[in-house]
Amino acid sequence: MxxxxxxxxxxxxxxxxxxxxxxxxxxxxxxxxxxxxxxxxxxxxxxxxxxxxxxxxxxxxxxxxxxxxxxxxxxxxxxxxxxxxxxxxxxxxxxxxxxxxxxxxxxxxxxxxxxxxxxxxxxxxxxxxxxxxxxxxxxxxxxxxxxxxxxxxxxxxxxxxxxxxxxxxTVSDSLFQHLEISANTSTILADLGVSSKAFFLVTAHRASNVDVSANLLELLALFDKLHAKYSQTIVWPIHPRTQAKLKEFDIELPSYLKLIPPIGYLDFIQLQKHAQLILTDSGGIQEEACLLGVPCITLRDNTERPESIEVGANVLVGRNADKALAAADKWLSAEASGESFNWKNPFxxxxxxxxxxxxxxxxxxxxxxxxxx
Ligand code: UD1
Ligand code: UDP
The missing domain is CATH 3.40.50.2000 (Glycogen Phosphorylase B;)
Known part of the structure; x- marks a missing residue:
């Protein structure tokens, strides 16, 4: 063989x-x-x-x-x-x-x-x-x-x-095999000056979200509304496709968005684990957020991974700020009343x-x- x-x-x-x-x-x-x-x-x-x-x-x-x-x-x-x-x-x-x-x-x-x-x-x-x-x-x-x-x-x-x-x-294999080692070795939170559960994490790279300037601006408006309400730092390890589009469209970003280059897996696992909320259009991150018990707001109108929605870990909002705020409100108030997220693992x-x-x-x-x- x-x-x-x-x-x-x-x-x-x-x-x-x-x-x-x-x-x-x-x-x-x-x-x-x-x-x-x-x-x-x-x-x-x-x-x-x-x-x-x-x-x-x-x-x-x-x-x-x-x-x-x-x-x-x-x-x-x-x-x-x-x-x-x-x-x-x-x-x-x-x-x-x-x-x-x-x-x-x-x-x-x-x-x-x-x-x-x-x-x-x-x-x-x-x-x-x-x-x-x-x-x-x-x-x-x-x-x-x-x-x-x-x-x-x-x-x-x-x-x-x-x-x-x-x-x-196999996302589960990778994650479970590296969770402990990442916890022991990563210094990403200290490096970025953020504390556990005191920041939101964003990733975006889908062509439909970032290749059209109006859509990318709509995403940024969504982040603005979220920040206006919660005043959280938003950490954004930016995909090179999105970085190239920000440059091409000459878009400037507000300072509450902490833009960083894409980071390694061990650091990224820690960033996910300690984020209060994840906003993403990534496939793998929808899965990992669910496995890590972190609420995920998916910046798409559909997903090929409905399981994390079914178990309550994920919600689809597209680029609609009102839907994103409603999802954030729900999860953050549940967290404030002491609820911990321990969803069924579908992966x-x-x-x-x-x-x-x-x-x-x-x-x-x-x-x-x-x-x-
Ligand atoms: C690709 C996949 C997507 C997957 C994503 C994972 C396709 C059609 N798309 O999208 O399904 O979710 O990878 O991240 O296969 N670039 C760099 N350096 C790199 C790679 C890309 O600078 O190492 C920049 C280039 O400007 C490039 C752009 O990113 O044109 C897009 O790269 P590409 O591989 O075409 O698509 P992704 O958006 O990465
Ligand atoms: N990831 C990473 N560093 C980053 C962003 C993502 O290691 O800065 C990892 C993440 O943990 C996940 C995978 O990359 O395992 C997801 O890749 P991506 O979002 O590019 O692709 P998709 O899953 O959407 O195809």
């Missing part, structure tokens, strides 16, 4: 790390292809270092570009490597252009594809990620669904049930990578009854 592991962006490196480590632990032959869709040190190499991952065996160096350019270049550069390495299976994680191109390159060569985080749907086809998810799922032989919702979605789309394995999300028990490798290596048969989550 030889596994080809494909990564390309920050969240893929973080969520694939447990799988890479488990392959190494079990002595399973594997190789890593990094598309380099993300390449800035703070979006890429910092995670290899912090998560103690080996350097990728192949780096495609594709960088940024139009969807066609990025996807096409990955496809072109991936095929000769797969032809040479001849893996039995290729694993991809998530919904980026790297995932689509990696799955397509393997599928065309009749190499099995395993899609980790299969079955997520926002039902918003204007998101490039939605196209990537759907196409990747339909090219995959192993669909590693997070929970029963995703299993049902995949089955409804006609995918055979013996291909669908409900295992949880796995921290052993998801082990299950995935058990399934791949044992070819475990699957039915709904045998699903793990």
């Amino acid at each position: 030889k596994i080809g592991i494909i990564v390309g962006t920050r969240p893929e490196i973080i969520k694939m790390a447990p799988v890479i480590r488990e392959c190494k632990k079990r002595g399973i032959a594997h190789f890593i292809i990094h598309s380099n869709q993300h390449y800035s040190q703070e979006m890429d190499s910092i995670f290899f270092k912090e998560l103690e991952l080996p350097a990728p065996d192949y780096n495609l160096g594709v960088g940024s570009g139009l969807h066609s350019n990025q996807t096409g270049n990955i496809l072109i550069k991936m095929e000769p490597i797969l032809l040479q390495e001849k893996p039995d299976i290729v694993l991809v994680q998530g919904d980026t252009n790297t995932v689509l191109a990696g799955a397509l390159a393997a599928s065309k060569l009749d190499i099995k594809v395993g899609h980790i985080e299969a079955g997520l749907r926002s039902y918003d086809r204007s998101m490039p990620e939605e196209t990537n998810r759907i196409l990747t799922d339909h090219m995959s032989e192993y669909l590693f669904a997070v929970g029963p919702n995703q299993h049902a979605i995949l089955a409804k789309e006609g995918l055979e049930s013996d291909k669908i394995f409900t295992v949880g999300n 796995g028990d921290g052993h998801v990578a082990e299950l995935i490798l058990d399934i791949i290596t044992n070819n475990t048969p699957n039915t709904l009854d045998q699903d793990i989550v």
Whole structure:
């Protein structure tokens, strides 16, 4: 058994790390292809270092570009490597252009594809990620669904049930494996001069929120209203896409917004854990906030991760300030009256990578009854 592991962006490196480590632990032959869709040190190499991952065996160096350019270049550069390495299976994680191109390159060569985080749907086809998810799922032989919702979605789309394995999300492995070490090593709160539960944390990078100046300004107006009411510092580790757009649109930011470059995973876990509220349009952060017991206000009109809403940890507000204020009011007054947030965990028990490798290596048969989550 030889596994080809494909990564390309920050969240893929973080969520694939447990799988890479488990392959190494079990002595399973594997190789890593990094598309380099993300390449800035703070979006890429910092995670290899912090998560103690080996350097990728192949780096495609594709960088940024139009969807066609990025996807096409990955496809072109991936095929000769797969032809040479001849893996039995290729694993991809998530919904980026790297995932689509990696799955397509393997599928065309009749190499099995395993899609980790299969079955997520926002039902918003204007998101490039939605196209990537759907196409990747339909090219995959192993669909590693997070929970029963995703299993049902995949089955409804006609995918055979013996291909669908409900295992949880490797986000839980990464988080549980690094929580303690981050608590012991990170000095981010002191570095930023903020105290536990005395700041809000923001991230935003969706094209729909940041690529249109009016939408980005609407987001900033939402933060203004929140600050006017609560006077909290808002810490914002800014995604390079958003940083580039702020510059392009010549937008100046108020001083209560503490803008910092993207930070490493260990620091970011601590920032999340100690934030009073998280406002984000990230997929992974919606999951992590729920696991960490921190209320999440999602700056989108839809989500492919409804589970955290179902358990009460998350609310969708889009860019609507009134909705964001209502959600903040609800959570902050609950907190003030002594409530602690301990929501049901819909994302796995921290052993998801082990299950995935058990399934791949044992070819475990699957039915709904045998699903793990
Ligand atoms: C990509 C994924 C998105 C994922 C996100 C995780 C797609 C279509 N989008 O979005 O699903 O949620 O990664 O963060 O695959 N840039 C840098 N340095 C980098 C990377 C990007 O400066 O290392 C800047 C460039 O200006 C680039 C822009 O960010 O043009 C966007 O990068 P890109 O990889 O195209 O998309 P993301 O917004 O990062
Ligand atoms: N993250 C990080 N540093 C940051 C912001 C995010 O380490 O400054 C981590 C976060 O903990 C999560 C992942 O990056 O695991 C989410 O990545 P992102 O929001 O870029 O992508 P998405 O999940 O939306 O695809």
